[in-house]
Amino acid sequence: MSKEAAKERSVIIQKEMIASLFKELGTVKETGKKVVYTFVPGNISELILSFDMLPVYPELNALQSGMRKKSEGYIREAEQHGHSEDVCTYVKCDVGMMLNGNIGPTGEKIPNPDLLLLSYTGCFTFLKWFETLERLYPGVPVALLHTPYQEAHKITPEMTAYMVKQLKEEVIPKMEQVSGNKYDEEKLKSILRNSSKVEDYIVKIFDTTKHRPSPIDAYFAGVYYIGPINSGFRGTPEAVDYYAELYKEILTRIEKKLGPITPEGEMEEERFRLVVEGPPNWTHFREFWKLFYDMGAVIVASSYTKVGGVYDMGFRVNPDKPLESLAEYCMNCYTNLNLQQRVDLLSKCITDYHADGFLVNSIKSCNSFSAGQLMMMQQLERKLEIPTGFIESDLVDPRYFSYSNIKNRLESFFQMLEQRKMILNRP
Amino acid sequence: MHLNNLKEIVARCEELAFDLSFTRAREWKSQGEGRIIVGHLPIYFPREIIHAANGLAVGILGGGDKKLIIRGDAYYQSYICHMPRSIIELAIDKHFEGFDGFIFPSICDVIRNLSGMFQIMGEGKFVKYLDFPQNFKPDIGGTFYRHELQTVLDEVYKLNGVEVTTERLNHSISLFNINRSLISQLYNIRQEFPWRMTAADLYHIVRAGYVLPVEEHNEILTNVVRLISQESGDPMDKIRVLVIGAFCEQPPVGLIRTIELAGCYIVEDDFLLGARWIQGDIETNSNDPLESVTSAYLEKSTFSSSVFDVGNPKEVRLLNLIRYRKVDGVIFAAPSFCDPALLDHPILQKECNDKNIRFISFLYSENTGQFKVIKEQVGTFSDSIKLWDEPVPAFSL
Ligand code: SF4
Numbered sequence A: 001m002s003k004e005a006a007k008e009r010s011v012i013i014q015k016e017m018i019a020s021l022f023k024e025l026g027t028v029k030e031t032g033k034k035v036v037y038t039f040v041p042g043n044i045s046e047l048i049l050s051f052d053m054l055p056v057y058p059e060l061n062a063l064q065s066g067m068r069k070k071s072e073g074y075i076r077e078a079e080q081h082g083h084s085e086d087v088c089t090y091v092k093c094d095v096g097m098m099l100n101g102n103i104g105p106t107g108e109k110i111p112n113p114d115l116l117l118l119s120y121t122g123c124f125t126f127l128k129w130f131e132t133l134e135r136l137y138p139g140v141p142v143a144l145l146h147t148p149y150q151e152a153h154k155i156t157p158e159m160t161a162y163m164v165k166q167l168k169e170e171v172i173p174k175m176e177q178v179s180g181n182k183y184d185e186e187k188l189k190s191i192l193r194n195s196s197k198v199e200d201y202i203v204k205i206f207d208t209t210k211h212r213p214s215p216i217d218a219y220f221a222g223v224y225y226i227g228p229i230n231s232g233f234r235g236t237p238e239a240v241d242y243y244a245e246l247y248k249e250i251l252t253r254i255e256k257k258l259g260p261i262t263p264e265g266e267m268e269e270e271r272f273r274l275v276v277e278g279p280p281n282w283t284h285f286r287e288f289w290k291l292f293y294d295m296g297a298v299i300v301a302s303s304y305t306k307v308g309g310v311y312d313m314g315f316r317v318n319p320d321k322p323l324e325s326l327a328e329y330c331m332n333c334y335t336n337l338n339l340q341q342r343v344d345l346l347s348k349c350i351t352d353y354h355a356d357g358f359l360v361n362s363i364k365s366c367n368s369f370s371a372g373q374l375m376m377m378q379q380l381e382r383k384l385e386i387p388t389g390f391i392e393s394d395l396v397d398p399r400y401f402s403y404s405n406i407k408n409r410l411e412s413f414f415q416m417l418e419q420r421k422m423i424l425n426r427p
Numbered sequence B: 001m002h003l004n005n006l007k008e009i010v011a012r013c014e015e016l017a018f019d020l021s022f023t024r025a026r027e028w029k030s031q032g033e034g035r036i037i038v039g040h041l042p043i044y045f046p047r048e049i050i051h052a053a054n055g056l057a058v059g060i061l062g063g064g065d066k067k068l069i070i071r072g073d074a075y076y077q078s079y080i081c082h083m084p085r086s087i088i089e090l091a092i093d094k095h096f097e098g099f100d101g102f103i104f105p106s107i108c109d110v111i112r113n114l115s116g117m118f119q120i121m122g123e124g125k126f127v128k129y130l131d132f133p134q135n136f137k138p139d140i141g142g143t144f145y146r147h148e149l150q151t152v153l154d155e156v157y158k159l160n161g162v163e164v165t166t167e168r169l170n171h172s173i174s175l176f177n178i179n180r181s182l183i184s185q186l187y188n189i190r191q192e193f194p195w196r197m198t199a200a201d202l203y204h205i206v207r208a209g210y211v212l213p214v215e216e217h218n219e220i221l222t223n224v225v226r227l228i229s230q231e232s233g234d235p236m237d238k239i240r241v242l243v244i245g246a247f248c249e250q251p252p253v254g255l256i257r258t259i260e261l262a263g264c265y266i267v268e269d270d271f272l273l274g275a276r277w278i279q280g281d282i283e284t285n286s287n288d289p290l291e292s293v294t295s296a297y298l299e300k301s302t303f304s305s306s307v308f309d310v311g312n313p314k315e316v317r318l319l320n321l322i323r324y325r326k327v328d329g330v331i332f333a334a335p336s337f338c339d340p341a342l343l344d345h346p347i348l349q350k351e352c353n354d355k356n357i358r359f360i361s362f363l364y365s366e367n368t369g370q371f372k373v374i375k376e377q378v379g380t381f382s383d384s385i386k387l388w389d390e391p392v393p394a395f396s397l
């Protein structure tokens, strides 16, 4: 492993973007900007931006709290307030954070919502989460956007019509009322034009893992790469610049035949190429990642990076049909795909990116991902004869992260991959 | 079964309710041309539409404590509720043979993903995840829901070619109206005279309706209503409780019995909520009965963890129910790892606290076999209310 690499320009741009968002959030009292709480999967941030409002994502706050080692205290506090040990820890972490003054990652208080925008793509817990928030912020209007599930393996015209009607008759009027601005379709279209450019970049970036060595890690680093599109920047010129720069940097890495960047510098030898299903653990993110790069394992594709939108199957927003596009975007998020579609998508990733193994990180909190994962694993094993591995952890509850357990399981998994390689290479 | 003898009726209903081979449903299917069976999961499904299409909608409620899990655990992590693994076990063991289709109502991520598992396993001739709208406006959620129901009917039509005419659907609606009305009468009689029938017996009687043709169930219910309208048994010094949180994975009957043995009368519950989901009647002489079924869902649904409740807060509805049933205390009983039920509890419990309504809460799983701890907890709860509490002020809806 080489020494810690100098910060790349894309990293600096992203940091500046996030800092500027929090700065804006910190000054809403002065600027009068309205704040919308919403969720990452199926986030219709372009519409929020078109009304000049600012988005806040409670699950990103929870994630940040996990990374900053604050989540355990928040979760315990929520449990003391009657929340069960058995439910999604993102919700409890967010509730605990709110009970502690809602201090965000920059140390400043995150402003209260002016609108709760519930677009709960692919997960019922979001619905329950906002029922809780609605009571914690009494009187704040709620706009609900129900995204139908792709149960029949497709998006039907009726599903799109249902969503567009909700946008027109529920969501937009509430946004107009809260922001004091009229819906401006031309503005939305121009924002979506940027989104479509960003989507192209995202696909190209995650497709670079085709190369050997893979120039990026599509899971651990991938979660940083999807940061801007999942935190309210999809559709902004800053996002276009960020992804253009990131792509340029990755192309340079490919030219130089460099492996992915890790927190300890460049990974020098690529030994295993993996596809990972399920979200990562945030409380021990660095240790978790290290278990992989120490073994020369690079993640060439992950389902988690598609949670805020799936673009590699051809979907792009169409700025000429803005509301239909937003609807289809929501319906296309990973956890809104049915199980067979998920298997097909993972199977394509395994094949396209020449993965040696498939790994499930099963998250205790998250039924949306976890229920059915074992069958998906069986399907892929059977269909592709690929070695599969299984580990368990949680998103933000450190009580469910057992380092030694995960390490043991990963070591056996890597051993299995090693043996398989030897067998396959035998003349 | 002697329809004049309550004991015999209850025994037969118990047998039917836990017949995991669904014998009566299969028998019914074999007795007529073009008959089909459609299995549906909790909570609610408008069975009327299947009835009108010459079908029998059969409720699938898991294996309870009657099915040993051998392979089901290989499909689910330990932190997912129990019911889906017993359903998978039933599927693997061919308990659903003869079922033509399956409906998975949209109530949580586990049921949603289970629908995908059934699709992958190739169970039945169709598997439909029925996306209930969370938008309750007729021209938005209503239009969408109606289309969802039509999709189900289209699937059934492909199988048996039965055209669901206005007359047929209106007739089916009227039979299910009678069914709900009879169940509601049972609950009302028990509210006044809970000693006349145990909650476990009532449970068996209602649950039998999940696997029987509605005509047969109506006959049973009519007789039960008649029989328990007469005085029988003696009142005991028990508190009156409402049990909530058990709408999907069912509590073992032993648990229901334990609650009553430990000093409570269960006068309201959400065990088999689907059978009572629509509050009141659905219109029976419409020219567009599918529209009637649709608007009944939009306008007459009860409250539940699976329905977003903004504008119609569930705590207020619970409070109304508590007062209507003149309940002394609430028991929050939810399946372990059930996000929808458990995420509601802080909201509902806060309301109980604020209004001075006593409650306890515990978790169960459909195959829980030991009730000692729960019995002690419920016993203490009941004693404390008997000794110390003023009754909740009466209130009528
Ligand atoms: S259940 Fe999963 S998708 Fe849903 S809020 Fe929790 S972590 Fe997010």
Ligand code: SF4
Binding pocket: B081, B082, B083, B084, B107, B108, B109, B110, B111, B248, B249, B335, B337, B338, B339, B340, B341
């Ligand atoms: S018991 Fe709860 S979590 Fe399990 S399937 Fe039913 S509603 Fe979903």
